[in-house]
Amino acid sequence: MEVYYIPLVVIALYYALYYFFTRNFNYWKKRNVRGPEPMALFGNLKESALRQKNIGLVMQEIYDSYPEEKVVGMFRMTTPSLLIRDLDILKHIMIKDFELFADRGQEFSKQGLGQNLFHADGDTWRALRGRFTPIFTSGKLKQMFGIMHDRADIFMDYVSKKAENNLEFEIHSLIQKYTVSVISACAFGLDLQNLDNKLEDLELIDKLVLEPNFGLEVDMMFPGLLKKLGFSLLPKPVGVFFNKLVQNVMTLRGGKPSNRNDFMDLILQLREMGNVKSANFGDMQTSLEITDDVIAAQAFVFYVAGYETSATTASYLLYQLALNQDVQDKLIAEIDEVTEAHNGQITYESLKEMKYFNKVSDETLRLYSIVEPLQRKCATDYKLPGTDITIEKGTIVLVSPRGIHHDEKYYPKPEVFDPERFSPEEVGKRHPCAYLPFGIGQRNCIGMRFGKLQTALCVTKLLRKFRIEPSKNTKQVLGVDKNRIIIGPENGIYVNFVPRK
């Protein structure tokens, strides 16, 4: 008899689940906000949740599908979120009304690695940003340049040896060797001499952190649940690894700054200054004790945010030089001229003088912005300027830099690589929010100057020695890796390094 109930139970369960996973899907319709039709459970992120497409491409497609809309109502899994397309609204959210949108809405813990600058929110973030901003000034970077330069020389020796046997390189993984050694040296004083021996632990960290895990989707579906349950977005071994690493470095330095002038020294100097109040970020007086856990969390985020982003930027840049030999000619001429004027040395100052390099680098990051989407959480009910729409407290708003950077309204023929888009005249004609590879506003990328510097150093050193040319494996169109949380090339980028005459 009971057996007859089984189909009924299955059907009831099916409907209950279906209801649960679609219960919010009238949310934007009720508010007259247009957007793509969501799918049960996945909302509008089915392809990224199933790892069929990088989330950056999914967001760009949503952006492209609504050219007339200022905002697009969408669903991150089952949670209503809003994609901002209009640049004036974007400016309000990211800059003018920043106080209401300071959070990213990804904080998963107030302890351990959760105290890192990227994931932290609220007072913890304010205190962290206030205290750590001084270690990214131009002056501090200049002091660190020597460490970076040594790493670049080791890298050039490595490449030159390899190039004796084979001109073709897969440049994404190649340049990662350089950025891993730079960040390891600058963030925690680790001198990786043999670039082929990327530490096994660091390989593992790469896998654990930069490959998407389903914690992200759970957090989208049930915002705040992971934090309540004490689950981390980051697997435990990551925390253990960075704590141990930082402990070792601090023990070696006797808990005091050495004379290396790396991030670890700068953080130890900050610690010696004690619990300084900082009111730089908003009205709130915030303070923060720099504990070992706080140091480990920042070492973690500087490492993870620092190496892959710059390696990807440099490899896309070299790829575009291979395809655009005229741009490369002009860039090499500039590098040679400026370097000769500095007695054949590439220095912090000489890199600053390379104006054309900056244009090439800016255009690279327009075409291939790497961190997608940008995200903020609304701290209060908020009427979007210039619309009748009020978003509720707690709503996640998203921005697609890739969508904006490929929008022909701002960049005619967006798929063409043209560094002249970044001449001062052209930049002056554009909306200030039309370019955001490093994000924008008070919560933008804290490591922007560091990232630009290590990319510039690597590329200029390479171009002093080699021309970059297409190889038989150079693709005309690059795919995007589906299995990374940031944008990067699928199956690498192949080019030839041809020694310059």
Ligand code: HEM
């Ligand atoms: C080409 C290189 C890089 C790119 C394209 C890049 C891009 C970004 C973007 C788009 C954001 C989010 C900004 C926002 O939400 O408005 C970000 C945040 C961040 N980046 Fe970078 N980044 C790069 C290099 C670096 C480096 C070298 C470091 C550290 C050494 C770093 C550390 C961080 C940190 C800590 C945050 C969080 C800042 C906060 O929330 O206060 N990044 N980055």
